[in-house]
Amino acid sequence: MVWLGFFGKYFKVFDIGLQNTFVYRWNFLLRSLFGFVPLVGTVFIWRAMFDARGSGIGGYNYSSMIYYFLLTMLASNLVTPTEDEWQIAADIRDGQINSFLTKPLNYLGYRLMLFLSYRVLYTVVTIIPVVIAFAWFRKIIVLPSHWETWPVAVVSLAMSAGIQFFIAYALAMLAFWILEISTVVFILYSFEYFLSGQLFPIDIMPAGLQTVLHWLPFTYELYFPVAVFLEKVRGQDLWFGLGIQVIWLLVTLEIACQMWRRGVCRYQAVGG
Amino acid sequence: MRRYLEIYSIMFRNSLVREMNFKVNFILWLFVELLWFAGQMIFIEVLFQYVDKIGDWSKWEVVLLVGTHQITGQIFQAFFYMNIANLSELVRTGKLDLMLVLPVDAQFAVSTRQFGFDNAVNAIVGVAIVVFSLFKLGVMPGVTQVFLYLVAIAIGVAIHYSVMFFLATMSFWIVRAQGLIYGYYNLFNIARYPDTIFRGIFKVIFSWLIPVIIVANVPSRILMRSFEKPGALMFQLVASGLFVVIATRLFWGFALKRYSSASS
Numbered sequence: 001m002v003w004l005g006f007f008g009k010y011f012k013v014f015d016i017g018l019q020n021t022f023v024y025r026w027n028f029l030l031r032s033l034f035g036f037v038p039l040v041g042t043v044f045i046w047r048a049m050f051d052a053r054g055s056g057i058g059g060y061n062y063s064s065m066i067y068y069f070l071l072t073m074l075a076s077n078l079v080t081p082t083e084d085e086w087q088i089a090a091d092i093r094d095g096q097i098n099s100f101l102t103k104p105l106n107y108l109g110y111r112l113m114l115f116l117s118y119r120v121l122y123t124v125v126t127i128i129p130v131v132i133a134f135a136w137f138r139k140i141i142v143l144p145s146h147w148e149t150w151p152v153a154v155v156s157l158a159m160s161a162g163i164q165f166f167i168a169y170a171l172a173m174l175a176f177w178i179l180e181i182s183t184v185v186f187i188l189y190s191f192e193y194f195l196s197g198q199l200f201p202i203d204i205m206p207a208g209l210q211t212v213l214h215w216l217p218f219t220y221e222l223y224f225p226v227a228v229f230l231e232k233v234r235g236q237d238l239w240f241g242l243g244i245q246v247i248w249l250l251v252t253l254e255i256a257c258q259m260w261r262r263g264v265c266r267y268q269a270v271g272g
Numbered sequence: 273m274r275r276y277l278e279i280y281s282i283m284f285r286n287s288l289v290r291e292m293n294f295k296v297n298f299i300l301w302l303f304v305e306l307l308w309f310a311g312q313m314i315f316i317e318v319l320f321q322y323v324d325k326i327g328d329w330s331k332w333e334v335v336l337l338v339g340t341h342q343i344t345g346q347i348f349q350a351f352f353y354m355n356i357a358n359l360s361e362l363v364r365t366g367k368l369d370l371m372l373v374l375p376v377d378a379q380f381a382v383s384t385r386q387f388g389f390d391n392a393v394n395a396i397v398g399v400a401i402v403v404f405s406l407f408k409l410g411v412m413p414g415v416t417q418v419f420l421y422l423v424a425i426a427i428g429v430a431i432h433y434s435v436m437f438f439l440a441t442m443s444f445w446i447v448r449a450q451g452l453i454y455g456y457y458n459l460f461n462i463a464r465y466p467d468t469i470f471r472g473i474f475k476v477i478f479s480w481l482i483p484v485i486i487v488a489n490v491p492s493r494i495l496m497r498s499f500e501k502p503g504a505l506m507f508q509l510v511a512s513g514l515f516v517v518i519a520t521r522l523f524w525g526f527a528l529k530r531y532s533s534a535s536s
Contacts (some may be wrong), residue, residue, distance in 0.1 A: 030451030034458040040474055042460035046334040047325070048469040052323040182298035190304060205318060270396075 009105060010113050017117030022039050025125055031082070032126035035073070039133065042069050050110070058204030059232070063140040071226045076198065077126050079161035084115050085178030089173035089181050093236070095266065100156050108169065109258060115165050118223040144231055156225035163223050166252035173256070178205055189197030203232065217252065220245040279376055280384055285420060287387040300389055301390040305346075309397060312464065314339050327468030336405035336496055339463045342398030343487035345426050348432035350391035355383050356436050357453055360443030368531070383437065406496065413495050420502050427513045430486050434516040435459060437524070444527040463488050483512035514517035 014096060031268045043066055050062040060068065088111060091097055134141065144150060174181050196216035202213060202223045213219050224241055227233045234243055244258060291298055316338065320331040329337070341351070345505040359382055371381045406413065413421070436456040443452060461480060462470075467489040478485045490505045 023317065026446050027451040031454050032453040036453070037458045039459040041465055043470070044469040044474075045465055048326050048466075049323060058324045120380075180297065183297060183304055186304045187300070187307065190311060199311070199315055200318060204322075206321070228427040242519055271373060 003110060013105075013110055013113040017114040018121055023132045026128065026131075028082070028122050028125040032077070032122075032129050036133070039069065039073060058201065058255070060201065060204070064142070064230070065201070066137055067140045067142065068226065068230065070137060070224060071199060071229060073133070073192070074130055074177050075157060075160070075226055077117060077123055077130065079113060079157060079164055079187055081118075081165055082122060083118060084111065085168045085172040085181070085185055088169060089175035091173040091196075092172070092267075093179075100262065101268075108260060111169060112165065115161075119161070124148055136202075142230075144229060146231070149229060149231055152242070153225050153229040154227050155240065156245060160221050160225050161247050163217055163245070163252050166249075166256040167217070170252065170259045173259035173263045176266055185271070192218055193223060195219065196221045197226065201264045203227070215244070215250040220248050276376060276380065277294040280314075284387055287385075288389070290386075291389050300391050300395055301388075305394045306397065307389060308480035309394065312342075312386075321411060327466050328385045329466040329468065330409075332405045332408040333492070333496060336402055336409070337451045337466060337488055338464050339398045340425070340492045340495075341404060343402065344487055345432060345460065345463075346391045346395035346398060347425070348393055348429045348436075350395065351429075352433050352436070354384050354386040354388055355389070356433075356440045358385075358451070359440040363443055363531070366521075372528075372532070378415050378528065379521070382504050383433070402495075409496060411498075413494050413497065417495055417498065417502075421495040424494060424506065424509055426486040427490065427509050431483055431516055432460065434513075434520040435482060435484070438516070438520040441520070441523050441527045444531055459484050460487075478535045479508070479510050481515070483509075483516065486512065495514060 041264060044070075046062060046065045049057065051064070057065070085266075097107070100110070142155075167188070171185055172181065174184055178184075195202075195213060195216070197219065203221050205213070220241075224233070224245060228238065228241075304437070313335070316331065316334055319326070319336075324330065326334065359368075362371065362382065368382070372378050374381050436453075437457050439452040462478065463484045465485075467475075467479070467485050470485060474487070486509055487503075491498050491510045493505060494502045
């Protein structure tokens with residue numbers, strides 16, 4: 001039962017995280033409620049687009065397009081870090097890191113548990129508006145035709161959460177070097193917003209651009225698990241895509257760890 | 273009035289000094305905002321791959337719309353964004369009290385401390401895009417149209433200001449206000465769409481009560497379509513603009529009264 005003791009302290013962090021994030025409940029709720037305005041805007045613009053087009057766009061019709069955006073919204077609630085980068089940067093700036101350098105608790109593991117607790121709370125707080133949205137559009141809901149799609153989509157979603165978290169963590173590590181990380185974070189947000197499928201599905205972009213994006217991490221942060229669930233990615237493409245996603249997961253994890261090591265080195269050299 | 277202008281010029285000069293000390297920050301923010309703008313242009317390109325018109329709006333008309341949205345938004349942000357975003361901190365730390373003893377109106381003092389120079393640059397980018405779109409459309413607006421366009425933008429800035437300030441005033445009750453700032457961005461997210469796509473109760477609410485839809489649409493229509501009567505459009509903009517400005521002022525007064533009586 002030794003391993004339980006080892007992981008036990010991380011579960012404790014998860015628990016504390018859940019309790020602490022209760023403070024953020026208004027923030028989470030407001031964020032979710034206000035998030036409906038762009039969603040309605042999206043519904044209207046695509047209604048207008050399909051009215052003007054008179055036929056399909058990139059393999060989507062109006063129903064499947066709206067369904068795509070609903071799924072993206074749900075996935076985003078589940079996997080996108082909201083407070084983590086800022087808190088990590090604050091920890092570094094305020095010197096809270098000191099306690100982690102002495103305790104046998106890995107900072108990445110600690111932050112990962114907090115991230116998971118935030119995601120759980122965020123999803124719980126925002127579940128009602130999401131359920132209402134899905135209920136409103138229930139006629140367009142299409143469930144996967146193969147039962148295997150479910151577990152694969154869930155695994156892919158979990159990997160997306162990992163990639164997003166490790167990137168956020170690595171960026172927040174910049175606080176060891178620069179005072180204000182918000183500009184860098186917002187630059188990343190911009191790329192993620194446009195290239196991870198939140199603004200429009202990746203597969204309606206020009207083919208050349210899609211091929212490039214295929215290799216970058218952004219599509220695997222949000223779009224890929226949704227595409228898997230919609231069964232847009234099948235067979236060989238599916239395994240290939242999952243493979244690339246695993247690679248990006250490991251790469252971002254490695255970068256996160258490296259940034260921590262270098263950051264701590266510098267921190268201790270400068271005098272902590 | 274002159275006192276306000278004097279105080280404002282001091283704050284402006286302070287902003288300039290501060291900005292010049294953080295040149296790297298200035299350039300980075302400029303880059304971030306340009307990226308966002310570029311992304312919006314890409315979005316329009318992707319959409320118009322598939323259609324020729326959205327409603328009765330052609331591609332370059334939509335580009336002009338987004339450019340106008342950019343101009344209005346960036347002018348607002350240049351003058352007011354940093355300051356309004358800071359309001360919740362002022363309330364939380366009690367520094368608001370310092371503002372209240374100044375010999376000028378508290379709302380003015382809170383709203384005007386810093387000026388965003390990177391936003392000013394981005395507004396100019398918006399102007400360039402609008403001019404380019406007019407060129408692409410082959411439209412040469414008359415003097416009245418340009419004049420009304422500028423007036424409409426000014427009213428648009430007032431609407432941006434009032435909506436965000438109204439949200440920020442809620443920080444008197446809700447301590448952690450990042451969600452409110454997020455609210456500003458989400459509400460104005462739909463301002464860059466042509467108004468023809470909106471229907472029903474949503475259209476009514478967001479054209480009259482929280483009039484984000486008309487902020488960029490009205491000036492754009494007036495500028496590029498000489499056949500459209502500006503009267504009705506301007507009336508809607510002025511009426512809904514007055515509504516939000518007054519509502520925000522009243523809400524601020526109410527919040528301030530509660531705040532003052534609580535801390536005394």
